[in-house]
Amino acid sequence: MFVDRAIVNFVSGMGGNGCMSFRREKFIPKGGPNGGDGGDGGDIILVSQTGNNSLIYFKYRNIIRSKHGENGKGGNKTGKKGKDEILFVPVGTVVKTFPDEKLMFDFSADKMRFVIAKGGQGGWGNTHFKSSVNQSPRIAIKGKPGEEIKVILELKLIAFAGLVGFPNAGKSTLISKISEAKPKIADYPFTTLSPNLGVVYEGYGSLVVADIPGIIEGAHKGDGMGLDFLKHIERNKVLVFLIDISDCTKTTPYETFKILRDELKSYKTNLLNKKYFVVGNKKDLVTEMHKKEVDKLREYCNKKNIAYVEISALNKDNLSVFKKKLFEFYNEK
Ligand SMILES: Nc1nc2c(ncn2[C@@H]2O[C@H](COP(=O)(O)OP(=O)(O)OP(=O)(O)O)[C@@H](O)[C@H]2O)c(=O)[nH]1
Ligand SMILES: [Mg+2]
Secondary structure, three states, X not given: OOOOEEEEEEEOOOOOOOOOOEOOEOOEOOOOEOOOOOOOOOOEEEEEEOXXXXXXXXXXXXXXXXXXXXXXXXXXXXXXXXXXXXXEEEOOEEEEEOOOOOEEEEOOOOOOEEEEEOXXXXXXXXXXHOOOOOOOOOOOXXXXXXXXXXXXXXXXXXXXXXXXOOOOOOHHHHHHHHOOOOOOOOOOOOOOOOOEEXXXXXXXXXXXXXXXOOOOOOHHHOOOOOOHHHXXXXXXXXXXXXXXXXXXXXOOXXXXXXXXXXXXXXXXXXXXXOEEEEEEEOHHHOOHHHHHHHHHXXXXXXXXXXXXXXXXXXXXXXXXXXXXXHHHHHHOO
16 A cells, blocks of 8 residues: 555653662761663654655554663663664655644655654763762652654655656556556546656565656647646656557657657756656557558667567556566666
């Protein structure tokens, strides 16, 4: 199950009490104070981790606690510090206050640490209070309580791959077949008006794919859906050029691919430096008449060493090969 929001109470451990004690040994009639300090309570620390894609761990835990510190003991023994509770969250998690949703922390990269609740301080034992005027202090301090905080953990999805294609190419159909996403699908252009995200699983791995509104010639000047979707593409690591290979009415599949590349280039040249591969969709509809045009796109990709996969999103044909390719890119460093 994919979980992108959880409300959690964190309660860190109390500090241990300071100890009141005096040395009592044979031949030492008036031993001084020797009560040790209490140990601090354990902290609760969140750490971001790539490869972790869900907040499911937090979903059914209403309260998460760390351990209390141990009390100080005689013989100047300091109590043991309570064990820290270290919890992993996906990169892209934000911590917000409850209930007013103010941003507290943004895990924007791997291995970031945030102490969400600090353990209570251990109390001083009576040794600490010894002074020239008070040789035998009969005072020790109790450990401080830990912190208690209720927050919202939310996962901002950062899509690994973006589906780039003309309107009607089948982008929404594809994402609906490889993930739980349920975007609107229809036989007319500009069905998708804002990006849909879907999580794709393979074995133990998972990644996020974005279904982006269709791109047309002139998109970089604001035509069609305008520039909004191009902004989304900028955050994707890999671009998937999805091309309807059954459609040669206005442009051939090869020309379609070229127009898409040109649009990205006109928007921002560095978009062309992103890793990408090409997917020919609607192979079930390719007629004898257009086969040659499909060959042209495939041969071009082969020649240029661009990975090319042919699928029918609607019939789920060859989707396992498509997913495999996605994860190949994902696992590349
Ligand atoms: N025969 C066939 N039809 C498909 C295939 N994939 C998608 N379609 C159909 O193509 C039409 C457009 O599909 P969508 O998934 O809405 O296309 P889109 O790329 O998301 O379109 P926009 O959101 O408008 O950019 C729908 O009628 C789909 O049923 C396929 O592999 N084969
Ligand atoms: Mg769509």
